[in-house]
Amino acid sequence: MINLIQTNSQLFTLGALLLFIIIALWVLQYLVIRYSTKARAQAMYYWMRFKRYFGLSKRLIRLRAGYPKSYHFISQRFDTQHFYGLSLTILLLVGGYALALFIGLVEDVVTSDSIVAMDYFVSQQMSMLSDSPIVSLFILITSLASTPITCLIVLLTGALCWAIRQRYLLIGLLIAVIGSTLFTFISKLLFNRVRPLDILLFEQTSSFPSGHATVTVAMY
Template identity: 60%
Template sequence: MSYIQENQPLFALGFLLFLVISVLLVLQYLIIRYGQRFLAQAIRYWVIIKRYLGKNTYIIQFKDRYPKLYLMLSQRFDLRHFHGLSLTLLFIVMGYILALFLGLVEDVATLKPIVATDYFVSAQMSLLRDSDIINFFIQITSFASTPMTVLVMLLTAIVCWVIRQRYVIIGLMVATLGSAAFTFLSKSLFQRERPANILLFEHTHSFPSGHATITVALYGFVTYLLIRFNQNFSQKTRIFIIAIFFMILVGLSRIVLNEHYLSDVLGGYLVGALWLTVGISVTEWLSAKNKISWQLEWASSHIYMIWLSGIGIFISTLVYAELYQFPLLLS
């Protein structure tokens, strides 16, 4: 017990990771077991509700009085094409994420309780600066560094070009470059100072976290592509769960290394999610225009290229961390 009390932040971090892994594994099990059935039932009930509303007296009167408005609204909830319910849901998601981000900005600017939480978490993480766990998180955070994100973007674009799905690159650029520009402008606007006990030297401002942003925007878009090109539901679910865990790890690395406050990482997640949704919307719009085909016959050379790209990114990240990130470690 005395050892646990002396290393409370480390045990709290370990418990948090255990909790996250447990929740994700349960979520993976539930999605694989019940996901397809739930989706089919949801679509079935949606069709039933639409039929019921179509026979409703008030809806019929509204249709007769405002035919053009009714047609426009009914098209927004049509399941048969992208410009219907899919686009409507994407816009709702974007609006909700933006509202959450603006709410977080207000809380940080007005020194709401989340700021006190930021300082408390930062103080606890500073106690881990001599722990061996720091080396692990330096390697994790390197995956979202600028050189590595450029490499991931380049390799993803090359793969899309080789498999002749070049319009996918447009969505990739929208998600990554849009999120990067938004983050740069936000940092310049808010000019929040980084935590006092920072471990790796940084010369940019703190809010929102660029690493958290690009992790969701870039790696989230790569995850979207892997899921979209995959036809196996179980594999899609596992890819999604692994990606979520990776994003959590990168965000956590920024907090453990005291590079950012908790609210910085949350803000970065929201900005990344916003631009990821925009990138996916653009890609799905191009797909609806028959510019992209998701039903591909994968050649062995293409599969090898994807695996070699992943291995190359992993090795490059470890080398980058060793040659560049570790020397930045402040004593």
């Protein structure tokens, strides 16, 4: 075991980093669940004070009097009483940020930046472990994102939503799964990035973006 670690020290360092990230995400999840209600109440309190303060601003009063339609549109974007207000504004900002990250990733892949070098490095290191039981474990994890398992989860979740009479949840589930599947399919056709030669599992489709990762994250 020690010889294996010494021979593949960089790969094990990467694995340790991933483990650290997973633990950090678990801790973050615990903190969010533990303190989210109190933090939300505090945020709403300061948000209302912020709105009250700027509502008395002379500039805003003149803006409201001079451009009532524009002022109404902007104020509606920060309304906390319905989904089409602040919630939708934050959702659009987060979606725009995620899109910017994806565009940056596409640029790195197209220009063969350092992320591609890391991709090939990990692929080469994993090919050296083809006979290791570690590979069997990751193949088992990968199978949780396979098409049959995805369809089974969608069917079971749909049946559960139907049984508890919350059928509206099916809309979001189907949009997430079908939308991510179409997005992945079209993106693979556009980028047409070949897979590494020394692969452990053979797939007929292109390698970017990952269908397993995209559809599974959207679904789960």
